[in-house]
Amino acid sequence: MTPNPIAETIASLMPRARAELTELVAFQSVADPAVFPRSECEGAANWVAGALRSEGFQDVALLDTPDGSQSVYGLLPGPAGAPTVLLYAHYDVQPPLDESAWLTPPFELTERDGRWYGRGAADCKGGLLMHLLALRALKAHGGIPVSVKVIVEGSEEQGTGGLERYAEAHPELLAADAVVIGDTGNFRVGLPTVTATLRGMTMLRVQLDTLKGNLHSGQFGGAAPDALAAMIRLLDSLRAADGSTTVDGLAADAGWDGLQYPEDEFRQDAKVLDGVELIGTGTVADRIWARPAVTVIGIDCPPVVGATPSVQASARAQISLRVPPGVDAADATKLLTAHLESHTPWGARLSVEQIGQGQPFRADTSSPAYTSMAEAMRIAYPGEEMQSSGMGGSIPLCNTLASLYPEAEILLIGLSEPEAQIHAVNESVSPEELERLSVAEAHFLVNYAHSKQD
Incomplete structure (x- = not known):
């Protein structure tokens, strides 16, 4: 040589x-x-x-x-x-x-x-x-x-x-x-x-408030609106049953026609546990390079150790949305915010703060x-x-x-x-x-x- x-x-x-x-x-x-x-x-x-x-x-x-x-x-x-x-x-x-x-x-x-x-x-x-x-x-x-x-x-x-x-x-x-x-x-x-x-991204910090303060779950649970439960329902609205990202009005069906990512290699790279399914539909490349993906990257909730039997008055989460080329990140932010507003349960008070954004x-x-x-x-x-x-x-x-x-x-x-x-x-x-x-x-x-x- x-x-x-x-x-x-x-x-x-x-x-x-x-x-x-x-x-x-x-x-x-x-x-x-x-x-x-x-x-x-x-x-x-x-x-x-x-x-x-x-x-x-x-x-x-x-x-x-x-x-x-x-x-x-x-x-x-x-x-x-x-x-x-x-x-x-x-x-x-x-x-x-x-x-x-x-x-x-x-x-x-x-x-x-x-x-x-x-x-x-x-x-x-x-x-x-x-x-x-x-x-x-x-x-x-x-x-x-x-x-x-x-x-x-x-x-x-x-x-x-x-x-x-x-x-x-x-x-x-x-x-x-x-x-x-x-x-x-x-x-x-x-x-x-x-x-x-x-992919571009937008980052939102979301808070739900339902009560003036935490309540005893035995005395008030069952009727008092639990902010943490409301947050769980709201976050769940961002995914279909198969795990696909579902933000109202945001297309999630694009395909990737270049280098492909074999599923077995992806499972190994991502260290997916045996028996656990991948989420979404289409090829792996479609899902990670050509389509939007929402991730809950943080959530404030009481830790298991030291938890008290309380109905939570407030809950907060941080959401990342990755958006593929062809989608404007600012438009995606508006759609995500509108989705959160329309899917907030029980009339909970919603506040949304944008903390980061980048274009694809x-x-x-x-x-x-x-x-x-x-x-x-x-x-x-x-x-x-x-x-x-x-x-x-x-x-x-x-x-x-x-x-x-x-x-x-x-x-x-x-x-x-x-x-x-x-x-x-x-x-x-x-x-x-x-x-x-x-x-x-x-x-x-x-x-x-x-x-x-x-």
Whole structure:
């Protein structure tokens, strides 16, 4: 096999990358001060800024965005006349959830069975290391052939739109010919994949009130309206008997005609218990990439331990609705709110607060940048061809960038393949995927520079 100097250099840089990822994972950078102190996010942001400065980036800045978070920006000028490529990642992470369920501490990068475990290792602190590795390898072999902008977001997981609003107010800042979003993942470890579509999302906080205060269930139960029971009935209205999402007026029958997701593989990836059915109808790809999906992500109710025999006066829940490309997230929010209003039982008093929203996204996979990436993927993954898949999650910034820079080509790659278990306990990253995708990104930058010269 012909030696690949870029791949050899990146392989030699992997111990350094592990040490840096260890430092970055140690920041408990959940962008919610009710969960972890703001200083954790500030520490991570400063770490990112320092890393960019050490690589020679200019104009490195901590951007105070409207939602109270900080994004980190830097510019590395390239040769005269070279195209500009924007590289994206985010340093904020999901909460660790049940820390006792982690086999190793969530904020200590730990190697086990060939993978590196830690919150944010794949989503998306590893994505930042992927960008750094690609740039370092190019600097070691003749230099970086494009101008590079890096933006590392501080509140992507919260969906509060800080960076989107900042970009809209400063439209020149992130202008680029191509954008590499390092926040998705291969369909399977070892199968190079670009993400062609993203579902959008809306997040609502819902409260029901029925009484002025809790009541004794023996004295009043049976006639007094129970707010928790009302909430259960309301949430149940969002699903059909087969588990399909049912929001009045929101279509839920679209199909996916690309790469398919075999049901047995999905069951294994999702760790579905034996004998438990999947929900919904159509193919798995239809359900997770082409159709809306509602999830109750939180509910306030008395814990079993210490519960008292009471009729509940109030109940609160948080609802996430994922919406596929072709559906406007704002319209979906209106439909969901109207559905909740019309299905609230017993005249309970309903209040709805929107706490997050992001539009779905569809990439133009026929653009020249995708040809450059496909060629790069062949080098990084010998014997494999690049695949295109959907992704059920949301990256709200994509639509903002597409709106601000309609000529920009937007590619989505990353480290969040199924084994990574992002947003769950025991999140991990495959170091082999980190290495190969860094090789792919480096070759993409070279290929893309050449394509713009032709």
